[in-house]
Amino acid sequence: MHLGGTLTEIATSERAGWEGQHPQQPYIILVQPSLFDPTRAPAGKHTAWAYCHVPNLHVGQDGILPHEMIERFEAQVERFAPGFKTRILARHVMAPADFEAYNPNYVGGDIIGGAQDLPQFFARPVLSRNPYATPAAGIYLCSASTPPGGGVHGMCGYHAAQTVLRTRSA
Amino acid sequence: MSRSDIYDAIIIGAGPNGLAAAVTLARAGRSVRVIEAAATVGGGTRTALLTLPGFRHDVCSAVHPLALSSRFFRDLPLDRCGLRWIEPSLPLAHPLDDGTAVLLERSVGATAAGLGRDAAAYHRLMGPLVKRWAAVTEDLLGPPPLPPRHPLALIRFGVAALLPASLLARLWFRGERARALFAGMAAHAILPLERPGSAAFGLILAMAGHAVGWPVAQGGSQAIADALAAYLRDLGGEIVTGQPVTAFPPGRSCSMSARSTCSASRAIGYPQPTDACWRATAMARPRSSLTGRWMARSRGLPMRVAVRARCTWAAR
Numbered sequence: 001m002h003l004g005g006t007l008t009e010i011a012t013s014e015r016a017g018w019e020g021q022h023p024q025q026p027y028i029i030l031v032q033p034s035l036f037d038p039t040r041a042p043a044g045k046h047t048a049w050a051y052c053h054v055p056n057l058h059v060g061q062d063g064i065l066p067h068e069m070i071e072r073f074e075a076q077v078e079r080f081a082p083g084f085k086t087r088i089l090a091r092h093v094m095a096p097a098d099f100e101a102y103n104p105n106y107v108g109g110d111i112i113g114g115a116q117d118l119p120q121f122f123a124r125p126v127l128s129r130n131p132y133a134t135p136a137a138g139i140y141l142c143s144a145s146t147p148p149g150g151g152v153h154g155m156c157g158y159h160a161a162q163t164v165l166r167t168r169s170a
Numbered sequence: 171m172s173r174s175d176i177y178d179a180i181i182i183g184a185g186p187n188g189l190a191a192a193v194t195l196a197r198a199g200r201s202v203r204v205i206e207a208a209a210t211v212g213g214g215t216r217t218a219l220l221t222l223p224g225f226r227h228d229v230c231s232a233v234h235p236l237a238l239s240s241r242f243f244r245d246l247p248l249d250r251c252g253l254r255w256i257e258p259s260l261p262l263a264h265p266l267d268d269g270t271a272v273l274l275e276r277s278v279g280a281t282a283a284g285l286g287r288d289a290a291a292y293h294r295l296m297g298p299l300v301k302r303w304a305a306v307t308e309d310l311l312g313p314p315p316l317p318p319r320h321p322l323a324l325i326r327f328g329v330a331a332l333l334p335a336s337l338l339a340r341l342w343f344r345g346e347r348a349r350a351l352f353a354g355m356a357a358h359a360i361l362p363l364e365r366p367g368s369a370a371f372g373l374i375l376a377m378a379g380h381a382v383g384w385p386v387a388q389g390g391s392q393a394i395a396d397a398l399a400a401y402l403r404d405l406g407g408e409i410v411t412g413q414p415v416t417a418f419p420p421g422r423s424c425s426m427s428a429r430s431t432c433s434a435s436r437a438i439g440y441p442q443p444t445d446a447c448w449r450a451t452a453m454a455r456p457r458s459s460l461t462g463r464w465m466a467r468s469r470g471l472p473m474r475v476a477v478r479a480r481c482t483w484a485a486r
Contacts, residue, residue, distance in 0.1 A: 001263050006346055011364065018361070029358070033256075035258075036256045036386060040389075090483065103214070112360060121367065151231075152186050152215055152234050153311055155312055157192075157242075
């Protein structure tokens with residue numbers, strides 16, 4: 001589910017995070033997998049997973065505290081699902097610092113290994129004939145910081161391995 | 171640290187990309203060892219009991235349209251390794267304040283029918299692109315397509331994709347429902363919607379929803395990593411967990427880092443770049459003037475980073 005309202009509202013939320021501000025009404029992407037997968041929760045209960053975009057830990061912060069952001073977050077869910085807050089049994093939150101601590105690949109909480117803007121389409125991580133090779137002989141990158149970037153598709157690893165197979169004999 | 175002379179390749183990181191690299195090499199007959207710092211494989215595809223007993227929560231990723239679109243995943247017998255995709259009948263709902271919701275349905279026609287006066291416009295935009303989904307993903311899910319394998323399909327996609335998402339939405343659609351639907355999908359880019367190229371993500375997610383759906387993995391995203399790991403072991407690959415890597419193993423084998431450029435350079439003891447920029451000089455000493463010139467050219471290309479805050483709840 002996409003909880004963000006109109007184009008204008010969603011654009012405002014996304015611009016805020018990019019500019020180092022926590023959005024007042026965050027655009028939220030929410031999934032309730034227990035509706036389709038009964039293995040996720042005990043019978044009659046549910047899980048919901050949701051996230052929004054906030055400033056990178058290293059870009060700059062506007063002093064908003066985590067609990068204030070959680071309030072804004074849950075208010076946005078409540079806006080489209082009245083009564084949501086009364087049904088919460090427990091909550092687990094990860095802020096950018098928690099993402100970085102959880103996985104060193106998520107620098108500043110960046111889950112996609114670097115912004116995927118237009119220049120990065122051609123130069124990810126740098127402009128190079130082979131984006132998976134490094135100047136260090138025998139060392140290759142296969143992370144989301146290489147093409148095609150973030151997402152669960154395995155293609156960064158696949159193409160990096162193809163590079164190795166092409167350039168190094170067994 | 172591994173004895174790198176035993177293996178053809180050592181892969182650092184057992185997330186989907188590290189495991190994909192290992193599986194690809196193992197399928198080609200190479201000996202591989204994957205080293206993971208955490209106690210379990212998974213990376214961005216982990217599921218854990220984060221709240222109460224019996225409640226399984228995805229820690230990072232949750233929905234996987236690109237896995238169904240990926241040439242890598244398509245070729246693998248992961249169903250034999252326990253991976254089951256669950257496909258909701260409706261990929262996406264986008265509620266609005268008037269109490270209704272805009273829906274992305276599996277069919278272009280059904281989605282268009284819910285967009286009122288933008289129905290025809292949605293057909294014109296998405297119909298031709300969905301027909302060319304396989305061709306477009308072949309060019310997009312990899313290194314820059316120069317030259318593209320399917321130039322006409324890529325041009326058709328690119329003309330719209332290069333635009334800012336907000337501009338495409340306002341130019342192409344007249345009503346707020348269609349604009350909101352597109353904006354919500356484009357915002358997966360983690361870019362301002364005014365940035366050129368942000369439209370690409372909206373198009374890709376809509377195309378994926380119509381072409382292959384937006385599935386979840388039964389049991390959680392961890393099932394993806396677990397299936398890849400099981401398949402890798404079937405192929406003879408090794409996985410070691412609970413071992414952070416602080417230096418690249420010496421020797422003749424190649425080490426593929428599934429870590430970001432910043433953490434990779436940190437691993438080999440060079441200073442962390444001050445921004446998320448791959449400083450090639452941090453990775454190796456220049457071996458020749460040619461290498462030195464290459465490194466000088468590749469400096470200073472910044473990657474802005476983008477983040478998220480995630481909540482997951484157990485609910486009644």
